Amino acid sequence: MKNLIFILLVFVSTLAQAQNSELFEEANDAYANNDFETAINKYEKILENGETSVAVYYNLGNAHYKLNNVAPSIYYFEKALQLDPTDEDVQNNIEFARSMTIDDIPVNEETGLQKSINSFISTFSYNTWAYLAIALSIVFVVLFLLYYFGRTSLQKRIFFGVAIFVFLLGGISVFFAFQQQEIQFNNQFAIIFAEEAPIKNEPSQKGDATFSLHAGTKAKVLEDYQGWVKIELSNGTQGWIEDNYLRRL
Structure with a gap:
């Protein structure tokens, strides 16, 4: 069966x-x-x-x-x-x-070491880092077997040294995979699909519209509340938008 x-x-x-x-x-x-x-x-x-x-x-x-x-x-x-x-x-x-979008929003650039690390981690997706870790694990096993069955002390030293190096690279790849997953989890984005969407200062129709966004603009999702979404733009500006005005990535 x-x-x-x-x-x-x-x-x-x-x-x-x-x-x-x-x-x-x-x-x-x-x-x-x-x-x-x-x-x-x-x-x-x-x-x-x-x-x-x-x-x-x-x-x-x-x-x-x-x-x-x-x-x-x-x-x-x-x-x-x-x-x-x-x-x-x-x-x-x-x-x-x-280039076809209406909104021209400047980007607040990150600075320092953390920016460089995040930029490097984001070079590959979570899956790519995970596959790399698996590949390095396989290489480590092969090198360890070559070390174990090596006939001379020189061969053993070489295979052991390379195996340790590969093992460390594999560990780093695993760490980067989880870091990339965390980055993606903590950085949820959405694209504005409405031709024009008012951004309010509170999650309510009674709130004041402080500005508007237009189709194609990308925003970071910060919070959900009863059909409203708190977003943050690339320049750090925040506000509330109705959920049906955007589509999450």
Whole structure:
């Protein structure tokens, strides 16, 4: 019975992958023919099927960009960068998309050692650091076996020294993986999807609107309260916005 269930799961998984692959090709063809609406529908269908990838998010961002849909374009480029922060194509295209936004908000740059550390950790995603740690663990085991079965004292010293070095690198990778996970957990962001959204000084319709934000602007999510979200902009400005005006990354 267990074997039958396993076979069925494998079959369903294979069928879903084949379907998503077909949808991806159809979406790419629609994009190539400038039928961006059809391409968007098919890419979104892939996401609905539970598959995520840099390519799908990237292509979705491009399709929305072609239609001048500022907020969705930036949103999907941001989703692609969450999976691979080093992708240069995504980095370049998101800058083009950001140039279409209305709000020009300066960035308060971090300074000091912590900025350098966070910048280095953010070079890779949580998964990449985790995979690197696993790879280094495998290399450590191989080196330890070579040390154990080494025939000469020189070989043993070399293999032991390299094994310890690799072990330390693996430990650092594990630490960076958890740090990156914590950074992502503590830094929840959202994209403004409303054409114009009033930002209030309190989570209430009675609150005063201190300023407005427009489609495509990125904000950090600080707090949720009864359908309202407290956000912080890149310049440190804070305020409350209705939850339905934004989409979380």
